[in-house]
Each structure stands twice: as structure tokens, then as C-alpha cells.
Amino acid sequence: MNTVITGGAGFLGSHLCDALVCRGDSVLCVDNLITGSRKNIEHLLNMPNFRFIEVDITHDEIEKHLPFVPDIIFHLASPASPQDYIRFPVETLRVNSIGTEQCLNLAKRAKAKLLFSSTSEVYGDPLISPQKETYWGNVNPVGPRSVYDEGKRYGEALVMAYHRLYGLKTYLPRIFNTYGPRMRLDDGRVIPNFISQAMLGKPFTIYGDGKQTRSFCYVDDLISAFLVLVETDYHLPVNLGNPDEFTIIELAEKINSITGLNLSCEFLDPLPDDPKQRRPDITLARKILGWSPVVNLDEGLRRTLNHYLEKK
Numbered sequence: 001m002n003t004v005i006t007g008g009a010g011f012l013g014s015h016l017c018d019a020l021v022c023r024g025d026s027v028l029c030v031d032n033l034i035t036g037s038r039k040n041i042e043h044l045l046n047m048p049n050f051r052f053i054e055v056d057i058t059h060d061e062i063e064k065h066l067p068f069v070p071d072i073i074f075h076l077a078s079p080a081s082p083q084d085y086i087r088f089p090v091e092t093l094r095v096n097s098i099g100t101e102q103c104l105n106l107a108k109r110a111k112a113k114l115l116f117s118s119t120s121e122v123y124g125d126p127l128i129s130p131q132k133e134t135y136w137g138n139v140n141p142v143g144p145r146s147v148y149d150e151g152k153r154y155g156e157a158l159v160m161a162y163h164r165l166y167g168l169k170t171y172l173p174r175i176f177n178t179y180g181p182r183m184r185l186d187d188g189r190v191i192p193n194f195i196s197q198a199m200l201g202k203p204f205t206i207y208g209d210g211k212q213t214r215s216f217c218y219v220d221d222l223i224s225a226f227l228v229l230v231e232t233d234y235h236l237p238v239n240l241g242n243p244d245e246f247t248i249i250e251l252a253e254k255i256n257s258i259t260g261l262n263l264s265c266e267f268l269d270p271l272p273d274d275p276k277q278r279r280p281d282i283t284l285a286r287k288i289l290g291w292s293p294v295v296n297l298d299e300g301l302r303r304t305l306n307h308y309l310e311k312k
């Protein structure tokens with residue numbers, strides 16, 4: 001298969017590049033490196049079936065740089081951590097709107113499939129739990145997180161419009177908090193923050209009372225779901241995540257117990273519009289993909305910690 005991955009030098013993108021290069025696909029990795037990093041794909045640069053181009057898809061056409069006619073486009077480019085998308089608000093809106101449109105036009109011309117990385121953030125601060133795909137969400141359209149939430153909601157709408165108008169084969173995974181090696185330790189998300197705090201022996205920073213919940217999925221589980229999803233004909237949104245739900249305080253306790261440390265928690269002001277609960281209902285993914293996550297939080301955190309300790 002000839003594959004284009006936008007955001008291929010990012011956290012998820014680089015793991016997807018690994019999986020596809022390893023199975024023998026020809027991979028074109030496209031990234032503007034605003035939040036991605038060449039380091040994430042350095043080990044692939046000498047592979048004959050891998051190519052990287054530093055291109056901003058909101059300003060430059062991918063098509064000019066294509067070494068092949070793609071069979072599938074994975075559109076993963078977007079800042080994804082709240083700290084990053086609040087720092088790059090306009091870029092976030094543009095890559096999910098203009099960037100998505102460019103990818104869809106390319107998919108249409110090439111008769112390629114397209115996967116758009118959507119997110120649990122489309123549910124906003126959800127009023128029901130767990131969240132099913134049929135829930136329409138509770139998003140503040142003008143808050144600081146709206147650039148991401150509304151960008152992804154717009155992206156989903158655009159993908160559905162192309163699917164309906166032109167019969168494009170499209171996929172809309174809604175990705176719940178995913179973690180693992182290669183997240184930037186300074187990307188501001190809770191797992192990299194807690195890991196870097198553990199490595200420095202500093203207290204865990206907790207925004208608000210720490211009773212808010214998240215459900216964390218190990219990156220390998222997510223990538224396997226992507227690979228199964230694009231072999232199906234299922235075009236509607238599908239939740240991908242690990243349904244095991246933890247409070248942020250429980251996450252801090254877990255890192256203490258895995259590392260044998262006894263770090264305290266420093267409670268800071270809550271973040272605006274921070275969702276209070278998040279847990280995917282993955283009944284649909286189990287049914288259509290025969291998939292469910294296999295790496296539990298203890299194991300995934302151990303693997304992630306080892307990655308950073310090896311790099312130290």
C-alpha cells in the first residue's frame with residue numbers, strides 16, 4: 001500500500017509510521033514539525049520504503065511532493081495536547097479545517113481512503129458517562145479548548161460531507177487519551193508531566209481537586225485499532241480508547257507505586273472547561289473491529305517510564 005501520514009513525526013504518527021514501514025507499505029510522512037519532531041522518525045530515514053517531507057499542509061500542496069498515488073491517507077496532523085493547542089490556536093483550527101480539506105481533495109483525486117483522527121474532545125465536558133458515539137457532546141464553542149474541540153467537530157463534518165457527496169471511503173476514529181513512548185515530556189499532558197516530575201523527584205502537579213477522571217490507552221493498542229478500522233467499510237465515528245477509568249489522584253498514586261517513590265501532590269487552580277469525566281464506551285469498536293485494548297495502565301506506564309529512563 002502507498003500511504004500518506006500527515007503528522008507522521010508526531011507521537012501517534014511516528015508509531016503509525018513504524019507499523020506501516022514494518023509491514024512493507026511505502027510511507028510518505030508529512031509534518032511541519034511545530035509539535036512533531038525529526039527525532040521520532042530518525043530511525044526510519046534510511047529505510048527504502050520511508051520518506052519524510054517537512055511541509056505545512058495548510059500552506060503547501062502535498063500533491064506536489066508525492067512520490068506515488070496514495071491508496072490511503074492518515075490525517076493525524078494537529079497539535080493534540082491542551083497546552084499545545086492553546087499555544088497554537090489558529091494553526092490548530094487551520095490544520096483541522098483547511099488541512100482536512102486538502103487531504104480530502106487528494107483522497108478524492110487519487111481514489112484513496114482517508115482516516116481523520118478525531119477525538120473524545122468532541123464530547124467536551126460530557127454530561128453522560130461512559131460516552132457513546134451517539135452522544136452529541138457538551139462543548140463550549142468559545143472557550144480556550146474550543147480551537148481543538150470545534151476544529152475536530154468541523155473536521156468530522158467535512159469528512160462526512162465528502163463521504164456523502166463523493167462516496168469517499170472515510171474513517172472517523174474518536175481517540176481517547178493515548179500515551180506511550182515519544183510523547184514530549186514537556187507537552188503538558190498529565191502522563192508526561194507526572195513522568196518528568198517522578199524523574200526529577202518533584203511533587204505531582206494536579207489541576208483542581210484531582211477527582212476528574214480519564215481513561216488512558218497505550219499507543220500500541222490504538223495503532224492496532226487503526227489498522228483494523230481501515231480494512232472495514234465503517235464510516236461513522238467510532239470510539240477508540242481504554243475504558244479503564246482513573247481519577248488523576250489515582251494516576252499519581254499508580255506512578256508512585258510503580259516507581260517506588262512517595263511523591264506528594266501539589267494542587268493548583270483547575271483549568272478552564274477541563275472535562276470532569278471521560279470514559280469511552282467501546283461496544284461499537286468491539287463489535288465492528290473485534291478489538292479491545294490489551295495493555296493495562298500499570299504495564300503501559302512501566303513501558304513508558306522505561307523508554308524515558310533509557311533515553312536519560
Ligand code: UDP
Nearest residue numbers: 082188189190193205206207212248271274
Ligand atoms: N492534569 C493535571 N496535572 C498535570 C496535567 C494535567 O492534573 O500536570 C489534568 C488535567 O487538568 C486533566 C487531566 O489531567 O483533567 C488530563 O489532562 P491532559 O492534558 O493529559 O489531557 P486532556 O484529557 O485534558 O486532553
